[in-house]
Amino acid sequence: MTRKPLAEKTSENATEKTTQETSRRPTVAIVGAGSLATFLAVALHHAGFAITEIVTRDSLRSRRHARALAAKVGAQLVTADSAVLDATMLWFCVPDREIRRAASALAVHLSAHALSHQKNKSKNKVRFALHSSGALSSRELDPLRKAGVAVASAHPLMTFVAGARPSLTGVPFAMEGDDAARRVARQIVRALGGQSFSLPAARKPAYHAWATLTSPLLLAFLVTLEEAARAAGLTPPDARRKSLPIMQQTLANYARLGPAKSFSGPLIRGDAETVAKHLAVLKKHSGAREVYVALARSALRGLPVKNSNALRRLLRTP
Numbered sequence: 277m278t279r280k281p282l283a284e285k286t287s288e289n290a291t292e293k294t295t296q297e298t299s300r301r302p303t304v305a306i307v308g309a310g311s312l313a314t315f316l317a318v319a320l321h322h323a324g325f326a327i328t329e330i331v332t333r334d335s336l337r338s339r340r341h342a343r344a345l346a347a348k349v350g351a352q353l354v355t356a357d358s359a360v361l362d363a364t365m366l367w368f369c370v371p372d373r374e375i376r377r378a379a380s381a382l383a384v385h386l387s388a389h390a391l392s393h394q395k396n397k398s399k400n401k402v403r404f405a406l407h408s409s410g411a412l413s414s415r416e417l418d419p420l421r422k423a424g425v426a427v428a429s430a431h432p433l434m435t436f437v438a439g440a441r442p443s444l445t446g447v448p449f450a451m452e453g454d455d456a457a458r459r460v461a462r463q464i465v466r467a468l469g470g471q472s473f474s475l476p477a478a479r480k481p482a483y484h485a486w487a488t489l490t491s492p493l494l495l496a497f498l499v500t501l502e503e504a505a506r507a508a509g510l511t512p513p514d515a516r517r518k519s520l521p522i523m524q525q526t527l528a529n530y531a532r533l534g535p536a537k538s539f540s541g542p543l544i545r546g547d548a549e550t551v552a553k554h555l556a557v558l559k560k561h562s563g564a565r566e567v568y569v570a571l572a573r574s575a576l577r578g579l580p581v582k583n584s585n586a587l588r589r590l591l592r593t594p
Contacts (some may be wrong), residue, residue: 291541299484301324301326301463301464301467302323302325302363302364302365302403302404302460302464303325303326303327303328303362303363303364303365303401304317304320304325304326304327304328304363304364304366304367304396305327305328305329305330305331305351305359305361305363305365305366305367305402306308306327306329306330306331306345306351306367306369307331307366307367307368307369307370307378307382308331308332308368308369308370308378309330309332309338309341309342309345309367310341310369310370310371311437311438312369312408312436312535313330313345313347313369313370314341314499315436315442316367316408316439317330317345317348317349317351317371318345318348318384319444319468320349320464320468321348321349321350321499322488323467323468324406324467325467326363327349327350327351327363328351328352328360328362328363329346329351329352329353329359329360329362329363330345330346330349330351330352330353330354331354331355331356331359331366331378331382332353332354332407333355334355334357339353340380343467346571350501356381356382356385357381358379359385361382361385361386361389361401361402362401363401363402364401364402364403364404365403365404365405365406365460366382366402366404366405366420366425367405367406367407367408368405368406368407368408368417368418369407369408370407372409372411372412372416375407375409375412375416375417376416376417376418376419379407379416379417379418379419379420380419382419383406383420383422383423383425384510386402386420386423386425387423389431402420402425403424403425403426404426404427404428404456404457404460404461405417405420405425405426405427405428405457406428406430406453406457406461407425407429407430408428408429408430408431408432409415409429409431409437410431410433410450410480410483410484410487411481411484412429412480413429413446413452413453413477414427414428414429414452414453414454414457414477415477416429417453419580421454426453426454426455426456426457426460427454427457428450428451428452428453428454428457428458428461429450429451429452429453429480430449430464430465430472431449431450431451431459431483431484431487432447432448432449432470433448433449433450433487433490435492443469444468444470445469445470446468446469446470446471447469447470447471447474448471448472448473449461449465449470449471449473450473450475450480450483451472451473451474451475452475452476452477452480458472458474466578473594481492482590497567498516500563500564500567501515501519502515502516503561503563503564504558504561504564504568505518505519507557507558507560507561507564508559526538526546535578535579536579536580539575539579539580542554543572543575543576543579543581543587544579544580544581544582545582546581546582546583546584546586546587547583548583548586548590549573551572551587551590551591552590554568555568555569555590555593569591572587572591573575573591576588576591
């Protein structure tokens with residue numbers, strides 16, 4: 277009897293394990309065709325998950341986006357009425373206001389399928405459903421839960437915009453919902469390179485407020501920086517280019533040292549005279565001045581500021 281070399285056996289075992297893991301992976305139908313749906317469908321496809329259908333609204337614009345996405349991931353373009361629903365998981369990537377309505381429509385469709393399956397003595401394939409709203413709980417999927425589907429929410433703490441392809445490596449996904457759905461969602465997140473953590477449903481609004489501060493309102497702050505830069509005679513493109521090195525270093529310091537040890541500038545020195553000059557020059561740029569004052573007051577509450585009494589009096593001045 278000829279024995280195979282150890283390296284060859286190890287390779288065969290690894291291949292067999294990968295095949296088994298792939299076969300256990302859920303098939304996914306994506307509901308929606310916007311930025312998040314597009315990113316997730318492509319990421320799942322590249323990670324080896326089969327995307328069966330892209331479920332979209334029955335409008336020319338929605339169909340156009342969905343058709344392009346379906347072609348990318350080898351899926352079928354369908355509407356709620358025409359969906360086969362032969363995936364084991366539905367992943368809702370639609371605006372918050374549309375989640376429950378879409379879930380209701382597909383729950384009705386599943387019920388019709390269930391009647392057909394009973395006649396054929398087969399079962400519905402859909403066992404799990406996720407949505408990716410940061411603010412809403414898995415209760416938005418209650419119509420599907422009532423139809424016997426395990427549901428959960430899985431929100432990636434990442435920004436998805438047209439023209440950008442962020443990595444999901446290390447990205448946290450906030451999860452809550454039914455145990456079975458969360459277990460499958462954690463498996464998917466691991467395969468995508470992300471990290472999952474549990475979040476009570478009652479804390480989702482506060483979590484989403486924090487998430488909004490981390491990106492959308494950070495961009496609002498950066499727009500305010502451009503307004504302040506105009507007072508110094510800089511154009512917005514020039515301001516962006518010149519401010520990136522200091523912003524990148526500040527973020528690197530924050531990650532490595534924490535906020536207090538990363539803090540610098542006139543406030544940590546207690547330089548009320550310089551702050552007064554800033555406030556004076558920004559009077560002609562009221563939006564930038566308002567943000568400056570709000571952030572300086574925040575610094576007084578949470579960062580090591582010297583001469584705080586004088587600075588508080590100054591920041592109360594109209």
